Amino acid sequence: MIKDIPIRIRATQSDLELQERVQWFRQQPGCQWAANENDLDSLPELKVSRRGVELLFNQERITFHPSMALIRAMNILGGSSDRFLAAAQLGLGDFFLDATLGLASDSLIAALAVGDHGRVLGLEKSPILAVVMQDGLKHFGEHSFNVKTEPKKQAWLSLVQAARRIEVQWADHGEFLSHCPSESFDVIYFDPMFRKTFHESASIQPLHQWSEHSPLDLQTVREACRVARKRVVLKERKDSAEFKRLGFDVLPGGRYSSVDYGVILV
Ligand SMILES: C[S@@+](CC[C@H](N)C(=O)[O-])C[C@H]1O[C@@H](n2cnc3c(N)ncnc32)[C@H](O)[C@@H]1O
Incomplete structure (x- = not known):
C-alpha cells in the first residue's frame, strides 16, 4: 500500500462547490496532502471536477464508478442469482459490515439487498481509497449515466438509493472489530486482495x-x-488454502469462476 507520499489535490474549476469539495477532502483524517497543487508533477494527483473525482498515479486511475454494481443490480432485479448474495444471505433490515470496501461494488449490492431499513458500513484501510469512495457514494445521484433502457434505469435508481445506506470508515478491520461489542452486525464480509494476482x-x-x-x-x-449475529463470509481465489486456514466452508457453485465464497455460520 502506498503510504507517506503526499497527494496533490486540484479542482478543475474555481467555483465554490468544487472548492468546498476540495476542503472536505483536506479535512478527512489519514490522507497526506501536498501543501501546494503545483508541487512535483511526479506526485499522485486527486482531480476534483464536476464529473467526479479521479486519483491519478503511475498511469493508473481510480474513481468511484458503479459500473460493475450496475450490471449485477440489473441481473438481480431481473431475477438472476448473485453468488455474493447467495453467500451473504442478507435479509431486509440487516446491518452488513463490509470489512474490505475497495471500490464499494459489493457494498452497493449489499445495500440493495438490505433495503430501506438496512444499513451497510464499509471499512477501508487505505485512507485515500476510503475518502474517494465516501465522496463518490455521497455524490452518486448527481451524475447522469448512460441509462437508456428501462431495466438499466431501474437498476441505476435503486443503486442511487442504496448508496445512501452506506457509511464509509477509514479503519483497519482487525483493530475495528476488536473494539466492537458482540453481535453488532448481521453479516461480516471479507474480500482481501488475492495473494496471487495473476487472475485479478x-x-x-x-x-x-x-x-x-x-x-x-x-x-x-x-x-x-464474535461480532456477527448470523455469518461471516470470505471471498477468495478458487482453491485457495485460505478457506481452510481460516476455518471457512467453501460453498458450491461458480464452476467457471476464478473465485469462491466461504462461510462460517455463527
Ligand atoms: C479486493 S478489494 C475489495 C473489493 C470490494 N469487495 C469491491 O467490491 O470493490 C480489498 C480491499 O480491502 C482493503 N483492505 C485490506 N486489508 C484491510 C484491512 N485490514 N482493513 C480494512 N481494509 C482492508 C484493501 O485496501 C482493498 O481496498
Whole structure:
C-alpha cells in the first residue's frame, strides 16, 4: 500500500462547490496532502471536477464508478442469482459490515439487498481509497449515466438509493472489530486482495498500488465470529488454502469462476 507520499489535490474549476469539495477532502483524517497543487508533477494527483473525482498515479486511475454494481443490480432485479448474495444471505433490515470496501461494488449490492431499513458500513484501510469512495457514494445521484433502457434505469435508481445506506470508515478491520461489542452486525464480509494476482479482475487492478495486501488474520476472523449475529463470509481465489486456514466452508457453485465464497455460520 502506498503510504507517506503526499497527494496533490486540484479542482478543475474555481467555483465554490468544487472548492468546498476540495476542503472536505483536506479535512478527512489519514490522507497526506501536498501543501501546494503545483508541487512535483511526479506526485499522485486527486482531480476534483464536476464529473467526479479521479486519483491519478503511475498511469493508473481510480474513481468511484458503479459500473460493475450496475450490471449485477440489473441481473438481480431481473431475477438472476448473485453468488455474493447467495453467500451473504442478507435479509431486509440487516446491518452488513463490509470489512474490505475497495471500490464499494459489493457494498452497493449489499445495500440493495438490505433495503430501506438496512444499513451497510464499509471499512477501508487505505485512507485515500476510503475518502474517494465516501465522496463518490455521497455524490452518486448527481451524475447522469448512460441509462437508456428501462431495466438499466431501474437498476441505476435503486443503486442511487442504496448508496445512501452506506457509511464509509477509514479503519483497519482487525483493530475495528476488536473494539466492537458482540453481535453488532448481521453479516461480516471479507474480500482481501488475492495473494496471487495473476487472475485479478480488470476492475480491481487499479486498486493495486493503493490497497492493503496483507493476508487476513486468524484473530480477525475469530473477532468477526464474535461480532456477527448470523455469518461471516470470505471471498477468495478458487482453491485457495485460505478457506481452510481460516476455518471457512467453501460453498458450491461458480464452476467457471476464478473465485469462491466461504462461510462460517455463527
Ligand atoms: C479486493 S478489494 C475489495 C473489493 C470490494 N469487495 C469491491 O467490491 O470493490 C480489498 C480491499 O480491502 C482493503 N483492505 C485490506 N486489508 C484491510 C484491512 N485490514 N482493513 C480494512 N481494509 C482492508 C484493501 O485496501 C482493498 O481496498
